[in-house]
Amino acid sequence: MKKMNLLKLFLIVSTLFTVSCAKTEEATVTPVTPAKLTYEANIKAIFVANCSPCHLAGGVKTNKWDDFATAKTNVTLILDRIQRDVTATGFMPKGKTTPVPATDIAKIKQWVADGLLEK
Numbered sequence: 001m002k003k004m005n006l007l008k009l010f011l012i013v014s015t016l017f018t019v020s021c022a023k024t025e026e027a028t029v030t031p032v033t034p035a036k037l038t039y040e041a042n043i044k045a046i047f048v049a050n051c052s053p054c055h056l057a058g059g060v061k062t063n064k065w066d067d068f069a070t071a072k073t074n075v076t077l078i079l080d081r082i083q084r085d086v087t088a089t090g091f092m093p094k095g096k097t098t099p100v101p102a103t104d105i106a107k108i109k110q111w112v113a114d115g116l117l118e119k
């Protein structure tokens with residue numbers, strides 16, 4: 001009888017231990033906070049890919065989007081132009097028939113929301 005009680009006690013304790021361990025593990029999982037987007041890591045490449053050669057160093061336009069300060073200052077204008085209809089006056093990238101991919105436009109917006117960080 002005593003042996004049975006000890007066995008039961010052992011089972012209860014080990015079960016509780018397992019449960020409490022599982023709970024602790026669950027509680028310590030930290031939510032993944034997405035890193036803030038930065039010009040160097042996430043944005044510059046979008047301009048290089050879509051706005052070449054006109055708005056890059058050596059291009060015809062004075063505003064160079066491969067320059068952080070210029071891109072940052074003009075981001076509202078940039079967002080306006082790239083979201084116009086492809087057939088509309090002022091649509092950018094000028095001369096192209098396809099817009100900047102929606103995922104890239106979303107990244108530029110997120111960059112603004114994240115505080116226009118350089119790196």
Ligand code: HEC
Nearest residue numbers: 050051052053054055063077078081090092093094095100
């Ligand atoms: C083929 C050359 C060419 C390409 C490629 C091009 N642009 Fe332009 N962009 C121009 C010209 C020319 C103007 C001036 C005429 C006008 O305002 O429409 C201009 C004007 C602009 C302006 C208004 C401010 C300014 O500097 O005059 C913005 C903002 C702009 N472009 C953004 C972009 C972005 C962003 C891209 C890439 C997604 C891009 N452009 C691609 C030639 C280009």
